[in-house]
Amino acid sequence: MKEQAVTTSSPLPLKGAGGSFVALQNIKKVFRTEEIETWALREVSLEVKEGEFVAIMGPSGCGKSTLLNIMGLLDTPTEGTYTFDGKDVSQLSERERTKIRKGTIGFVFQSFNLIDDLNVYENVELPLLYMGVPAKERKKRVEAILDRMAMSHRRKHFPCQLSGGQQQRIAIARAVVGEPKIILADEPTGNLDSKNSKEVMDLLCELHEKGTTIVMVTHSQHNASFADRIMGLYDGQIVEQTEL
Numbered sequence: 001m002k003e004q005a006v007t008t009s010s011p012l013p014l015k016g017a018g019g020s021f022v023a024l025q026n027i028k029k030v031f032r033t034e035e036i037e038t039w040a041l042r043e044v045s046l047e048v049k050e051g052e053f054v055a056i057m058g059p060s061g062c063g064k065s066t067l068l069n070i071m072g073l074l075d076t077p078t079e080g081t082y083t084f085d086g087k088d089v090s091q092l093s094e095r096e097r098t099k100i101r102k103g104t105i106g107f108v109f110q111s112f113n114l115i116d117d118l119n120v121y122e123n124v125e126l127p128l129l130y131m132g133v134p135a136k137e138r139k140k141r142v143e144a145i146l147d148r149m150a151m152s153h154r155r156k157h158f159p160c161q162l163s164g165g166q167q168q169r170i171a172i173a174r175a176v177v178g179e180p181k182i183i184l185a186d187e188p189t190g191n192l193d194s195k196n197s198k199e200v201m202d203l204l205c206e207l208h209e210k211g212t213t214i215v216m217v218t219h220s221q222h223n224a225s226f227a228d229r230i231m232g233l234y235d236g237q238i239v240e241q242t243e244l
Contacts (some may be wrong), residue, residue, distance in 0.1 A: 020047045020049055020083075022048040022083075022084060022215070023046075024071070024080065024081070024083075025080055025081045026081070027043070027077045027081075028041055028043060028077060028080055029077050029078050029236075039236055040236055041237075044067060044080075044237065049213075050181070053204075053208045053213075054214070054229050054231060055217075056068070056215065056216070056218070056230075057232055057233070058232060058233035059234070062233045062234050062236065063233055063236040065217060072184045076092070085104070085181065104180055105180050107184050108175050108185040109185075110187035110188065110191055111191065112159070112168055114159040116158065116159055119155065119157060120146070120156070121142060121156065124142050125138055125142050126174065141177050145177045149170070150169075151169055164191055165192055165200070168196065168200050172203055182214070183212055185214065186217045187219065189220065197223070204216070204226070214227075225244065227244060229244060
């Protein structure tokens with residue numbers, strides 16, 4: 001399909017198998033102290049359909065991670081409306097947001113965020129413990145995802161005993177073991193070499209092909225090319241959307 005670039009702050013007609021899964025309307029985020037007011041996001045409006053793969057690009061400090069945190073219910077907007085899976089979640093309490101995140105949203109971070117004191121198996125199992133999944137089902141799911149990630153032989157190793165690529169594979173395993181509806185990935189290959197970066201992108205593409213919604217923040221034009229759509233963020237505003 002020929003690329004179509006549009007400069008706009010309004011949602012575009014979207015690709016994808018389902019309806020709008022994520023919808024943000026006129027989202028603003030301001031960080032205030034006694035002496036300074038910093039605008040991270042300025043009237044951002046966007047939609048992501050169920051099953052879509054969206055990449056968000058922009059320079060450092062443009063608001064990409066803030067936007068991802070709001071989408072992942074790790075933060076709340078100062079103003080605007082956020083509808084997640086058909087529900088207005090703009091101003092929910094932390095307890096309510098945590099309840100929605102469980103089993104629905106998977107996070108993959110550049111720094112892996114594995115727990116050093118837990119081995120591979122325990123790191124991957126952790127989200128299932130929070131979800132209250134029975135022990136037998138936890139064992140089944142963890143073993144299946146470790147096998148899929150070709151990491152079963154490392155199940156008793158600790159994060160410090162793994163390479164960067166292996167740690168990111170475990171981070172992805174942890175993100176998807178709860179079978180979330182959406183994965184939010186913040187620079188998932190930022191700390192990896194080209195070989196391991198390719199492995200991570202192959203895994204994300206495989207998950208996308210199986211129907212998982214993915215929103216990825218990246219500085220890599222190559223990684224962004226795997227998405228259905230690229231959003232350009234600059235100074236807290238969406239300045240361009242390119243459908244691939």
